[in-house]
Amino acid sequence: NAGVMQNPRHLVRRRGQEARLRCSPMKGHSHVYWYRQLPEEGLKFMVYLQKENIIDESGMPKERFSAEFPKEGPSILRIQQVVRGDSAAYFCASSQQRNTEAFFGQGTRLTVV
Amino acid sequence: KNEVEQSPQNLTAQEGEFITINCSYSVGISALHWLQQHPGGGIVSLFMLSSGKKKHGRLIATINIQEKHSSLHITASHPRDSAVYICAAPSHPSNSGYALNFGKGTSLLVTP
Numbered sequence: 001n002a003g004v005m006q007n008p009r010h011l012v013r014r015r016g017q018e019a020r021l022r023c024s025p026m027k028g029h030s031h032v033y034w035y036r037q038l039p040e041e042g043l044k045f046m047v048y049l050q051k052e053n054i055i056d057e058s059g060m061p062k063e064r065f066s067a068e069f070p071k072e073g074p075s076i077l078r079i080q081q082v083v084r085g086d087s088a089a090y091f092c093a094s095s096q097q098r099n100t101e102a103f104f105g106q107g108t109r110l111t112v113v
Numbered sequence: 114k115n116e117v118e119q120s121p122q123n124l125t126a127q128e129g130e131f132i133t134i135n136c137s138y139s140v141g142i143s144a145l146h147w148l149q150q151h152p153g154g155g156i157v158s159l160f161m162l163s164s165g166k167k168k169h170g171r172l173i174a175t176i177n178i179q180e181k182h183s184s185l186h187i188t189a190s191h192p193r194d195s196a197v198y199i200c201a202a203p204s205h206p207s208n209s210g211y212a213l214n215f216g217k218g219t220s221l222l223v224t225p
Contacts, residue, residue: 033211043156043199043215056212058204091156093211099144102211104156 004029004094005074006105013082013112021108024074025094032075033102034067037089049075050098082112115140115202119216126223132187134219136200145183146213147174148199159185159198190223197221 005024013019025032034046048056049069060067064082069075079086089109095102116139126132138145144163150156160167160174162183167174171190176183187194197220201213 031211042217043201043213045204045211045213045215048212058212089154093156093158095211101158101161104148104158106155109154 004092004103004105006090006092006108008108009106011108011110013110015083015112016081019079019082019086019110019112021077021079021090021092021110022074023077023092023094023105025092026096026103029094029096029103031095031098031102032069033093033095034075034077035091035093037091037107039088043091046077079110082110084112086110087112115142115204115214117200117202117214117216119200119219121219122217124219124221126190126221128191128223128225130190130223132190132194132221132223134185134198134200134221136183136185136216138181138183138200138202138214140202140205141178141181142202144203145176146201146211147183147185148201148215150197150199150218152196156199187221192223192225195222 007022030051032049035043037043045059047060047067064080066078089107091107093102093104118137120135144161147159171188173186197218199218200216204214
């Protein structure tokens, strides 16, 4: 089991472009969480998904950000029309069930230039 | 929203010392989490605990539900323990899983 895989590890986008961040959960895990860590700040919860469903998106910015976790394939965090303030490390975590231990990916470092 | 406070913010210790990091939260919860973030940025979940005490190697986590307080202890600290330690709690009492509010972290440096 390769663990939670995030790709790309580093992503550079120009202002106005779209960023797509992928998270492949551990085998057998159907719960995925996304977090954002802005430079010099703590982690912030963004969204919690279970296969094909968004369970909690209370931490997602209202515009430009969306997330999905399709029946097949990785979970995707999509940021449209990126701005410099979106530059951050984005982490995902997966768990087998809602209340079981979650494992974190290595993160994607997004830089908007 | 569950406010999570950690102390100290920064901590320097000599190898072998016993280390304590404290965490308090404002809203009753089902479970509290301790995470470790390495200098390279990777995050590891250390503990998820809802009562009492848990031990893993040289790490011990305790929680007092009534006082809304948790501590992370490291015995016989080692330079490889140098990392940021983060406390996190569910944002709402009815929440579970990893929809969390995070503390700002404690940056630990253990010197030889």
